[in-house]
Amino acid sequence: MEDNKKQIINMRGIVKRFYIGTPNELTVLKGIDLDVYEGEFVAVVGASGSGKSTLMNIIGSLDRPTEGSYILDDIDISKAKDSELSGIRNKKIGFVFQTYNLIAKTNAIKNIEVPMLYAGMSLRERNKRAEELLALVGMEDRMHHLPEELSGGQKQRVAIARAMANDPAIILADEPTGALDSSTGRMVMDIFHKLHKEQGKTIILITHSPELAEECERIITIKDGEITGQRKGKGVSES
């Protein structure tokens, strides 16, 4: 559809089975084909048990498919070794979780530095980048606060800044507003829109909320481990 843009995700025939070879063998994903292009804002919607979490784990390189090919930013994930996956997650994926998952007893700026630490950046570089990112999400005045001193919305903003740390190819947000009230949820969504518009970030939002999905450019519906529908959302960019 957008041939002039770089393909970030190319999935063909992704199958994921659990308990292979046992009587209760379970096929969660039954042949998924998915393409995501650079700068897209895609929503993946589906009921619980539809297989969207499993799909997210595969997109996020936390897991490998049982069958099929997955190419992320020109890297063949289905053939990567475990030791390579951690590096891929570190540089290509920015995770945003429903439960924020900030590291306890570690202040905001140090939390943002974690992915950069594993990327081997120097302390000075880390500090500088982390300050920039905090400013980006409007949290520069909470730099030295511990997670337990922050509200849910503030925590999620720090988590988004952390996801941006190594300038990943995609931001993978799993129900990022699920634990927030509607007004703070709105604020978090606005940050995603800002990152999408201003920085041209590729964002994949996993949600079960139809309203949030509508804000995205493209909505992918998943049901019983298969993609049952793809349509444009209201957030289609004017360009």
Next chain:
Amino acid sequence: MMLLENIRLALTGLRANKMRALLTMLGIIIGIASVIAIMTVGNSLTVELNNEFASMGASNIEVLITRKINEEDISTDGMIYTESYRDRRPTDDDYITEEMIQAYIEAYEDKVYAIAAYESVTSAQVKQGNLYANVNIQGVNLGQLYTDKTEIMAGRVFSDRELNDSGKVCLVSDKFVNNMYDGNLEEAIGQSVPVEIAGKSYSFVIVGVYEYEQNSYSFETVSEKDLYTPMLIPIRSAKAITHTNNYPQFSVVGQTGVDVNSFMTETQNFFNKYYERNKDFEVMAYSMSSYLEEMNDMVKTMTLAIAVIAGIALLVGGIGVMNIMLVSITERTREIGTRKALGAPNSSIRMQFIVESIVICLIGGIIGMLLGILMGYGGVKLIQSTAFEVSVKSVLISIGFSMGIGVFFGYYPANKAAKMDPIEALRYE
């Protein structure tokens, strides 16, 4: 880089959980403290022992006549009966002659510092008017005065002439002077002392007064007035009285730096050349230093044995650390999952928890070390040892050992953390 970050992380974790950290460390603290304390006491004891022996002349070689053990002395039951009915007692002819000693001194000029010999004569009572003093008459040479560390308070020691020509001179103790001359040392010099030995009368002129030192190992019960103190006369004068020429035993004072043990063997071999044809007797040389070595070994072994027992506390402490690390990892499953999602390789996770375990053990080790030195000091004071020697080796070993415990008992939990499935870990409630 990563290491510093991990240490910082571990310290933050410890600060956040002070009580737990302290309880975890307690095992290590107690273990290290007891090892160090025991090693310190043991070490101090060894030093004390060595000092004590050195003051007793442990490095001297004692040379004496001993019975040869012949085939026929070994009885059918394998025992050796040296004092059997056919044994004859050694006579003056069996003893070591002055010529032998002279030859020995010439042969080992660079190794022999002095020869100390003495000849006990008898005990006697010196009487002048209503004054009296009890004496043990002993013949000595200058080497003997040296090894006894005899302090001359007035007058002088024997001259060479007096020594060679069996001079009728003597050294008396300050106690003797107290009894006989009312403590006036100068008045005592030049006085004649009449003594009766085996029915014959002798007279010795006092040339010097030495300071009498009460033997620290005997507790005299008699009053100072009745105390028997040595009256020292030249050894040849003594031998003239006892009608002997030769020496049943004497000590060799080695030059500083001489290896006592090898010189001991050389000495024994040298004198035994003269005894090849003697059927019943030979010369034996021994040194207290070989006993000292044995005693040092014994103290060392005992110290080590107790330290090993104390080391069990360390082992228990290590298990405590492992236990707490396992709890900590379970508690932090989500953190581990998050770190993995953010790109931490397994090796980083493993290192993070190993470093944490090492930090706990090392802090415990340092606290334990300080406590152990303190306890060791208390122990040394308790046994009233004057020496206090912290064993540097034990300090280094215990620091190294506590780090080792950190690695050993931290590895399993850390590896468990490293191998967690990130998806499972992230889902952990």
